[in-house]
Amino acid sequence: MSGTSAALTPPADAQTPVRHPDAPAPGELLGAHYEQCFGCGGGQPHGLHLEARAADGVALTAEFTVQPAHQGAPGLAHGGVLAAALDEALGSLNWLLRTIAVTGRLETDFLLPVPVGTTLHLEAEVTAVAGRKIYAVATGRVGAPDGPVAVRADALFVEVKVDHFVEHGRPAEIQAVMDDPDQLRRVRALEVNP
Numbered sequence: 001m002s003g004t005s006a007a008l009t010p011p012a013d014a015q016t017p018v019r020h021p022d023a024p025a026p027g028e029l030l031g032a033h034y035e036q037c038f039g040c041g042g043g044q045p046h047g048l049h050l051e052a053r054a055a056d057g058v059a060l061t062a063e064f065t066v067q068p069a070h071q072g073a074p075g076l077a078h079g080g081v082l083a084a085a086l087d088e089a090l091g092s093l094n095w096l097l098r099t100i101a102v103t104g105r106l107e108t109d110f111l112l113p114v115p116v117g118t119t120l121h122l123e124a125e126v127t128a129v130a131g132r133k134i135y136a137v138a139t140g141r142v143g144a145p146d147g148p149v150a151v152r153a154d155a156l157f158v159e160v161k162v163d164h165f166v167e168h169g170r171p172a173e174i175q176a177v178m179d180d181p182d183q184l185r186r187v188r189a190l191e192v193n194p
């Protein structure tokens with residue numbers, strides 16, 4: 001059984017999402033938004049190393065292979081890790097809107113257990129935008145892009161400015177980003193109207 005709370009139902013005056021003209025082309029790898037991100041960064045040994053690719057519209061596909069470090073029960077992925085994979089795929093939609101947004105609400109259905117070694121094939125899509133609120137859905141299929149759906153999520157992201165991170169992040173990590181031209185370029189690429 002699954003359902004969606006009222007907070008995840010777009011209001012009647014919500015807009016159809018618009019892919020930003022400078023968004024990566026369909027098929028292009030999106031890359032990590034932050035090297036130390038648990039979801040997409042290359043600098044986290046036990047991270048998900050999720051690789052997302054732009055699709056048509058305001059949508060993407062992504063893959064993540066469940067590692068032994070991601071177990072909850074013996075030989076099975078932890079549910080929180082699967083939720084993190086969905087969250088990361090949904091968060092990567094920022095690249096297509098060229099907006100910085102953070103997860104406000106994430107509702108997840110766990111439909112099938114996911115064994116270690118499985119590659120989860122994710123799809124995420126923005127469904128509506130209302131002011132700063134971005135509504136999106138994601139699914140994760142096991143084994144193949146057309147495999148059975150193991151997990152799915154409905155989410156609300158809320159647009160923020162870079163200041164959100166500068167204000168709330170631990171100063172050492174924020175300074176490290178500011179000192180790294182490559183990292184700074186990634187942040188700026190997300191932010192159309194700083």
Ligand SMILES: CCCCC/C=C\C/C=C\C/C=C\C/C=C\CCCC(=O)SCCNC(=O)CCNC(=O)[C@H](O)C(C)(C)COP(=O)(O)OP(=O)(O)OC[C@H]1O[C@@H](n2cnc3c(N)ncnc32)[C@H](O)[C@@H]1OP(=O)(O)O
Nearest residue numbers: 007033034087088091101102103104105133158165177187
């Ligand atoms: C130069 C150095 C820069 C360093 C930065 C480096 C890299 C950064 C680059 C990119 C990173 C971007 C994103 C990360 C990407 C991927 C990771 C996966 C995604 C995540 O993992 S991200 C982490 C988890 N995430 C959070 O850490 C959020 C914590 N949270 C907050 O920071 C606030 O809570 C916030 C901002 C969400 C809202 O706060 P706020 O004060 O700005 O706005 P407000 O409360 O007014 O909400 C506005 C409207 O959203 C509705 N609304 C809000 N929350 C709702 C909820 N939960 N349910 C239903 N509706 C909700 C309200 O009802 C209102 O609706 P209405 O306008 O209709 O009244």
